[in-house]
């Protein structure tokens with residue numbers, strides 16, 4: 001059994017009862033074994049990490065992204081969603097190869113680990129390559145093969161999704177979980193969604209879908225089906241009896257919020273993507289107050305344009321304060337909960353997101369010896385409002401040290417940047 005001991009760090013357990021305290025964390029195998037003061041386990045070959053001048057917290061959970069879209073970063077900007085997708089993104093995605101997906105995902109994992117993310121929810125294509133990247137790098141992920149229910153690839157998407165779930169659900173020592181990924185109400189008609197739901201139930205997995213992202217989506221679905229997207233999904237029974245991860249949920253009525261809350265739908269809030277595509281502002285303060293399950297996501301790097309959850313937390317807190325003109329809305333601790341324990345809950349991961357015995361050891365150590373983090377009146381406020389990704393010093397996922405003193409342990413950083421740069425350049429000129 002491998003052992004890892006973090007000594008004398010500031011610990012942020014995220015468990016509501018405790019704020020923060022100075023102490024030690026002992027990790028055995030892939031789980032946290034003990035949290036306390038002056039721990040001295042007698043495990044041979046123990047790795048000791050000096051926690052002096054660092055804060056340890058659960059790793060960030062990115063609840064919605066399209067990892068390999070890193071290859072299309074800054075390829076289409078300053079447009080609304082449907083123009084961006086149909087004129088810039090989808091034509092390029094048609095040229096993606098398995099190798100592109102592998103290296104684009106490796107690049108995204110590199111960026112995520114370096115900014116403190118230990119788990120992500122992905123919806124994209126060629127998911128075997130995504131799963132391979134997850135397995136090799138040691139990160140945790142909830143993976144969905146994106147399904148478009150229109151056109152001649154709709155049935156293929158169902159078959160490939162089934163094969164993907166059978167092959168990868170619970171693999172990589174349990175770090176990979178799978179969901180089915182019907183893309184959105186405007187690309188997956190009701191009859192197709194019924195097939196997806198039946199398949200999800202047969203496989204015993206949940207769903208990951210884009211929902212109520214733009215005003216255009218709401219108007220189009222209303223015109224086509226006489227109902228809003230949330231009501232349409234509810235009328236199909238999509239939320240009933242299965243785990244659903246719904247990305248965006250920007251345009252919701254109070255009644256629709258109640259539907260999502262009643263069914264414990266996990267909501268992935270993507271403030272930066274919503275701001276950049278000018279999709280709107282999701283009613284997060286209302287949802288949180290009413291008891292919704294809300295986590296944070298970046299969306300893909302082509303609409304954000306990075307995968308940095310520290311930045312996303314700050315944006316989230318500031319956005320909702322300014323739109324409500326109320327600085328008490330979404331205080332720092334609540335936003336940090338969204339990025340950690342609530343994000344894990346949104347993905348259905350019960351043993352992730354807290355620092356407590358029995359929890360998976362997904363931990364990050366943030367260097368506090370920085371001018372912009374000094375003084376330390378409130379570590380949580382410093383993390384949400386002042387920290388930068390380069391302050392993340394060490395990253396532990398499933399008990400393994402994957403980044404030490406900012407050096408990647410499981411990845412060849414230079415090779416990933418080289419391969420991804422080459423493929424990104426090639427992708428945008430392919431005919």
Ligand SMILES: CSC[C@H]1O[C@@H](n2cnc3c(O)ncnc32)[C@H](O)[C@@H]1O
Pocket residue numbers: 066081085089090093123124125145146147148183184210213273299300303
């Ligand atoms: C079918 S795989 C996923 C699919 O989703 C596209 N996508 C990326 N960002 C968004 C977004 O904000 N809303 C809707 N769809 C999005 C991505 O390009 C893939 O085609």
Ligand SMILES: [Zn+2]
Pocket residue numbers: 064065066210247299300
């Ligand atoms: Zn998305």
